[in-house]
Amino acid sequence: MGRTIIVGTGVLAQAAARAIERHGRQAVLVGRRDGVDVRGPIDLRPFTDGEPVDAVLEATSTHANRPADAVRFFEASARHVAAAAHDVDAGMHVVVSIVGCHRATGYAHYAGKVAQERAARAAATDATPAIIVRSTQWFTFPGQLVDRLARGPVMPVPSMRLRPVALDSVADVVAEIVVGKRERESACVCGPETMTLAQMVARLEGRPAVRIPVPLPGAAREARTGALLPTGGVEVVGPRFEDWLREHPDGRQRELDA
């Protein structure tokens, strides 16, 4: 039976592993705790156990604040994960990117994602193609931002118009591609409703009491006016944010589902 090696151990890695396992395939998560640091060359051969590798999923991330740092991280990540995927004869190298990132490259993370897509495509071969799954922001996004940005009861909330989506629904799309239930083709996924990040944070249980609107650094106008919204050719997947919150009232997923 084939397996997917997932580089990263965060929320995407865990959701993708669950989705792949629901299809009866194996998923192996590897991260820095296993000696796999994507800032340099990595070796995934110890994680195959002699099994064929359906896919290598790149599920790494950085909180770099400067575009140049984010670009350096994601470029290195894509290049090193692609090379390692080739070395284990993986059926594909999957990258999960962000809808509209190329329209808001002043924001460090999005500049990095554009560089990651480019590096993955440049390293692709016929045997191990680069499959890019672009998704809008996940329902877990406001909770992740609260954890990073809130200082006691006060939180700066970047002004963003979004069309957020459930991470598990994105993970299902990734899993279907990996296990061969879909064409080995890039995909674009979003949720059913448009809303602002401030509206999402306001609905979280335990939200910071004082929420101060701030511009998204480097891409204020684009984020506020909807450059991150999908523009067509995008697959809409449920559930609605309100329905997802019933199961995840504080907006977190890792602790509840792990």
Ligand SMILES: NC(=O)c1ccc[n+]([C@@H]2O[C@H](COP(=O)([O-])OP(=O)(O)OC[C@H]3O[C@@H](n4cnc5c(N)ncnc54)[C@H](OP(=O)(O)O)[C@@H]3O)[C@@H](O)[C@H]2O)c1
């Ligand atoms: N959040 C969203 O709304 C959203 C939407 C679309 C796409 N995405 C993309 O999804 C990807 C994953 O995001 P996430 O929310 O799952 O991130 P996350 O929970 O912060 O996890 C990121 C993972 O990156 C790994 N990592 C960081 N530096 C590393 C290094 N030098 N070497 C190896 N691994 C390293 C870490 O693994 P270890 O600490 O175990 O090493 C960590 O588990 C990101 O690229 C993001 O752009 C996110």
